[in-house]
Amino acid sequence: MEKDMERRLYADTGAPEGSPVVNPDPRTLGDSSNIQLFNEQLKLLNSGLTEEDRLNFCDTPPEVIKPFRGHWENFLNWARSESLWILGFGTGCGAIELRPLMTSRFDMYQYGIQPRPTPRQSSIFVIGGYASVKTMKRIVRSYEQMQGPKFVLGLGSCTINGGMYYDSYNTVNRLDHYIPVDVYIAGCMPRPEALLAGLMELKTIIKEGRGEGANKYAENFEWYKANQKRIIKDWNMPDYNW
Amino acid sequence: MVNPVFLIAITLGFAFIFPLFEKINPKLSRLAGILVFLTLVVIPLIWFINISNMDIPYIYSSTVGLPSNLTINLAVSYMEALVLLVVNGVGLFVYLQEAYSKESPWKGKQIILLSIVMLGANGLIITRDIFNIFVFMEISTISLFGLLSCSSDDRVFEGGFKYMLASGLSSVFYLIGIGFFYLVAGTLNLDALPDGINFTGGVLGVLWPLFLLSGVLIELKPAFANGWGMDTYEAADYSLGAIMSGIQATALIIVLTKIIPLIESNIIMPLLLVVGSITFIISHLQALGQSSFKKMLGYSSSAQIGLVLIVLGSGTNILLAIVLLLTHSVAKSGLFYTGKYFNECGSGRDKPLLVVLSSLFVIALLGLPPFPGFGAKWTLLQILGGKSDVFTIFIILLGSLLEGVYLFRWLGLKIKSDRDSGLVVSEVVPDDDAIPGYSSSDTIGVASQTGLAGLGGCIKVHFSSDSFSYHQLFPALMAVIMVVSGVVFNKGVGLTFRFLIPFSGILFFVVLDLFRVPTKFQVFLAIVASIILGFYVYPELNGFNTLFGFIFLFGIGVQFIAFFNRKGYSPGLMALTVGLLVSLISILTSKTNFQLFFSWEMMTLTSYFLVLRGDNAFAGGYRYILFSLASAFFILAGFSMLHGIFIGEYMSLPQNLLPVILIIIGIIIKFAGIGVHIWLPVSYAEAENDVSSIFSTVLSKVGVYMLFLGGLYFSKRVFKGVDTMYLLGWIGVLTSVAGSMMALFQEDIKYTLAYSSMGQVGYMILGFSIMSHLGWISSLYLVTTHMMFIGMLFLSVSGVIYRTGTRLMYQTGGLIKRMPLSFISALFAIIALSGVPPLSGFGAKWLMYSALLEKGWYLQAAMAMFASGVAFLYLFRLIHSIFLGQEKAIYLNVKEAPAPLLIPQYIFMICVMAISMFPNLLIKPLQTVIEPYFASTVRWEGYEVISALGYWNGNAVMYVTMGVFIIPLIWLLIVNRHVYKVKQFNIVYAAERPFKPETTHYAYNFFGHYQKALGFLVEPLISKFWNGTGILVNNLSGGLRRWNSGNPQGYVFQILLYVIFLSFLMGGTN
Amino acid sequence: MMTNLLFILAGALVLVGLWGILTRRNIFKIIIGFSLVDTGVHVFLVAIGYVKNGTAPIFDKEYSSLHSLLNTVDPIPSALVLTAIVIGLAVTALMLSFAVRLILKNRTLLVDGKKELKW
């Protein structure tokens, strides 16, 4: 079933033979056989780093953190949903659509949403449109630096299937192969209203306790890393950016 | 009793027979020479003992066996015996040096001439005939010329020719003088002068003294007519310099003392004073610009003669002049020799004996303790002060300071290490490429090596056979004799036996050094010694003294532990440090001004040499000693006007303003008040780390002690309508602002700390100057606690420097992981230092502001608050740059600071914590100390101290703080369930990763914006001012130097002019 | 009268000598000047000892010492001059020898020809 969906999605990409570096054959997706992430102590190898740099980076892998049960978790989820802090990292052209949200016309503050300049403090990452390979590296790093629970909102068609850049040599076609995405907002570009709607959708998801992207990422860590490492060739950061 | 004529007969007989003797057996003849010279020493010694024991005023001998008025008489009194003893001692010394010198020993004619020189000097001293003086003068000069001719430098003929012209002229004048004298007096015999004749009436009466004096004075090389002598000094061998200044000049002064009584005192005294003053100042200035060591010493001799002339002219006890003269004689000749060996061996750092000897001789020359010149100068100034002769006091002290300028410069340049550029380098931050390479692994080795060198950069020495020759033993012997005689003399002036005993500790450790006892063992002994010292002096301490005694003993004693970190053998270190401790304690136990000043100078000297041990310490040490000297001289000038009343007895001190002002200025210089602070940072920074720490913790408090000692004596003095204490208060607060501001912009951590000390001492001064109960408590409280927390900070930083090998803060970083214990200590220290509650530093602030506000010094209070804010800034910078932020790759293997450095820190920390918890532990004793002076204005309710304005309960503050700290901490521990410990590069870096700790660590130019805003406040204007002063003095010196053009005719011209100048002084041209 | 004349002579000698020292640049002439000064002083000393119509203080068997008091010159200055002359001789000799060395070294007779020692 899963496989089928993959095929369906990727059958008509029409990518030229052999060329797409960034959009691999779906059959090889998540194939981590040629990368090694862990050593015997189940610490990260950080093989992209030099010997010296390894001393300076943390080598703990992410782990799945079980949510609380019952009302307490619901309460916390409510708080999380009502206090969405957006990471101020405009990864693509869609970032321009974030700005109107702050204005008096849309005023995202009234929904408890506000921008934050550092990933440490943010809980939601809005991927503003197409993600090139170069940006992808930064996206991964920033996403990993956010503290869970954390949510990702893919903005625009480009994050879904590459959009108008579907056949570009360096644009990622589908975001959720690399980081878990909670909400996609289609459109090129979607208007701020759509964005707001997406955020509202996210709120609902969080309140329902489905916003477990961080745990998913940790769970499928090797799968994601395999995908990321396949496209990011100059991997000079640790395997998990704390 | 030995007939004085034997001195002459023996010497002359030896000189005459020597050529024959030498032909027979050269070795034996040289031994005989020793015998003869020894006899020359022994005979006066016998006289000296006899005269002082048997109470004979004179030993008298008329030569031909006829009534004394008919012949030439020789006479020896107490004074002559003393002078002979010393002069002949110097002669013996020169003989031993030269007749047995390794390369080209003197023989034949040279030895003959040397003995004739001695003959001349002896004759000059003992003869009582005015023409006979002429003969002996010629004997000594001509034999000197003979000796000159075998100098190694053949320029000596030029100098010698000039000398001959000059001395020929002076003997011509002297002869003319004799002629006139004979015309007037009808006799040449000084003991057979007819009574009742006015020798100085009429034209003739003016002429004979004019020419006689011209003859003698010109031979004495007075300023503006001494170029010929100086040229000779430059070219002549060291030995001849020693002879000229050590033997001849001394003898000639004795001649002068014989002539002076003949002349009416209202003519001669002012003349000598003027001539002496001019010579003293001008010659020192001229010496200052010399690059030739010998010439410098030559000018110095001339200046010293000027000093003796001043003493003679001021009509004080002639014995003082003699003591000064003899000290000079021995010290100068000793210095000529040690200087010779020193100059021959390049950097003298690895020649401990020479270092010690040169230092001792320089100190003796300057009239510093423990040498006789010190007591003599002191007595002299006391007498002058009693006469309110401010001008002479000023001249004497100014000249002495100028002398210090060049002598200490020479000494410092000789002792400095080869790496030392001699400049104040660390005020400039090196270029970035000086940062150790990022990934080169061998820099670790380099770093640790330099670290070792930084701390262990002591005078690395050993008595290897090639650097040591037994010739140096003779100067050593001389130095020992001088020290002994100095102690004896100074004891005579006013030191007690009990007072002197602790100083023997220095000797003890010197002896240990001689036996190469390892430093660690010495440190152990030093700790024991300080405990013994504590018991020894405890009965004598009371009031402030107890408190400061505790600070000094405890502070230094605890920091002795840090010395255990020294590796190997550091000669002199413990002797000096113990010396410093003893001096400090003696300052406390002093019962008279003399004892106080003696200890003060000993403190200055020991600390100066401690500074000099640093690797780059030349400039620092130089500034340190100059300003310390200036400070000491101001205090000395002040003391001289107190009529001998101990400054501690403020009730009975004289009420005039001048001494107060002088002493306060001295103290201001000593605590590095704003404007005169430039010595402090560089000297504290460039001393070795553990030594700097002692300086900053303990030594910086001594100025404060001095203030408290004078105490109320300083208060309520009005200077131009303003209370002096008000001015002092402003100086204190400005010092603290300036110190803090300058500490803010330093990259070099030791400079930061040094400026910090300066600023903190400013607070103490401010507290003192408030002159109220609370003000004094605050000052003393700060004195005590500052000692502890600056000690923690300095030692913690020492550990860092020791491990990393760098003093530049931005080069380190992230060391909290490697050196957590040091970090904790530094953290507590900066909390306390910046006055943040709940630690004891806040107590100081609270007391200070309460006192200031109570007094009504509102603006000062605001300034003090500003300064404390700035202090907070640099302290944060310090701890951040070193311990926090990014760790450098080369310091990954750095270990925690060694235990000897940590232990004292934690001892201090325990004290700080105790005082913080229970402020009454400290404040209540302080109250009892201050009670005799001021009625208490604070009261206690349990742990709460209540002043007129506010209240503070240190105990409660501590508990509340602990409460508000621990509860959130527990909360955080509960809430934080999954905390991942990450590494230094795991930071948000704009979605990138950092690559180099060096570029990620924000530490360089940390307060750049502050500099932009207020940098104009720390423009080095004051440094510029002092540099300018230095340049001015140098230029002045250069200009004055040019007066001595080197042209023989010019010199003759000068001499003739000088005679005319003298004639004007005598009013004789009418 | 005689004394005054001698004084003038002595003064003139001294001044001439000084003039020579100050203005001649030839080193030997300077030494000659110095000798002149010296001589002037000797003359001065002798003049001091002069007594009106005095004779040399040398006795013979006839000359009683009492008588001599009246018409001998003062013997003391004479004795002094004797000493002074010898000393002057010694100084001059030494000065000349230094001058020789100086000239040989500097290759000039001028006293200020080459100043190596100054300031």
Next chain:
Amino acid sequence: MLSAILTKTFYTFISLMVILNYALLLIGSMARIRAKVQGRVGQPVWQPYIDIIKNYGKRTAVTHGVMFYLGPVFRLAGGLGTYLFMPVVYGFVMFENFSFSGDLLLVMYFIFFGQLGMALGAGESGHPYSPLGVSRGLAQMTAFELPFALAVISIVAQYGTLSITEIVAAQQGGWQNWVAFTNPFAMIAGMLAFLGMSMQNPFSVVIAPQEIPIGPPTEMHSAFLGMLQTNRAIFNGAKMVLFMNLFWGGATHKYLLVAILIMVVKTFLIYLYVNIVGASFPRFKTEQSIRFFLGVPTIIGIIAVILQSI
């Protein structure tokens, strides 16, 4: 003894709860007011509560070291201490806190406690922007400390006491007795200094979000950030209470609730003033703000002191 301690603990708790809730609401409502001024709806008044809860509720956190961990604790302790060392409402034991352990000087210096801790925590994070922000903050602090100190000194000179309680007591009896009117220069200097203290525009270069992403707390997150936010509320409240006590007559009435209400009104107005200034002026650079504080406000402060001392 035990009952005294328990009572004190209880009172302290009440006092803290009051200030915490009040300050949070104040921040929220002020944000709302600003939004209204800008024509927005604005965040809910209780938004600060949500933010704090969310931050405490984060599942993971990273720590850079012990000081990083303790930094926020220090900061909060500093805020709590500052608040607890002064009386909040005059005349009620419940709200006199621990003001018996020290006077005005203690309060002024305890502010440093939190600053230092935060600075250390920020420093250990290893992020270059954190110390950069700290250095700016500290630099500004020394600058506004001067006019503030002058104002305080002027008041102390005026009333001859350092005790906050007594200063408040001296201002009773009508608005004309307030320092603001009896010693207007001190008030002006103090209120200008307060602008710097509150780190709003134009003195917000410390956190400059776009330049050095919020400065000192760049690496702070999760519960650490929650702690800082808690402190921000309490510390702000403490500062405003301090200024109210010093310049605006304190808060007192025979009924506790009315007294608290007076406090609420006064502090609200003080905060409003800060926000109005903040909304109206652009940001100063560090050196500019240093120069500013050492200029006019300092001169005014000096005038205040001089006026009081003659």
Next chain:
Amino acid sequence: MIKRFFTIILMVFFASLFFPLVGLISDRDSVSSLAKDYLVQGRDDFGAANIVTAVVVSYRGLDTLGEVTVLFAAAAGISLVFKGLRNEGKDKKYRVNPPSEILRTGARVLLPLIFIFGVYIFINGHLTPGGGFQGGVVIASGILLAFFAGNIKELNHGFVTFIESAAGFSYVAVGLLGIWLAGGFLDPRFLPMGEFGSLFSAGAIPVIYSLIGLKVGSEMSGIIDAIRSY
């Protein structure tokens, strides 16, 4: 020019120091009291006909001893001065003209006379004008002549040194004998006074003068030799 001007001014100053005296002082009528004592007692004390000699050798004997020393020192100094030079320029040879016939013959006649004259002068120093110094210089001039005439090629250093040392040492010894045998240092009265005016009179004065003469003669010869041998 300006230098000369200043020199003139200086000279004027000096002249003004000296010359007021000329007017003030006239010839003295009598000697000073000290000189009177000498003149009165000199003959009785020492039996010297020449009072100046008595003063020089006895009353102020210490001066004379000093004077000898000065000369001694100067001689030593000069020899040192030229010794340095000798070491420097050993290879330099100056051609010396051989002495002329007249010089050689004259010297042969004169030399004995000169030496005898010199000895006469110092032996009779206590009776007639003259004395040790004068005699010594005369002897030294004889030596100089001998050098010029080529009678002596090289001075016998050992001999000269011996004379010099022995004479000097004897002088000191005689002085010391004065202490032990007579009144004081350099007291010549330990030898019989002899008959006034005769050669062997005046105690040890002739001895002293002879020693001085020998010493001065050898010293001066030494100086001549030092300069010559350069």
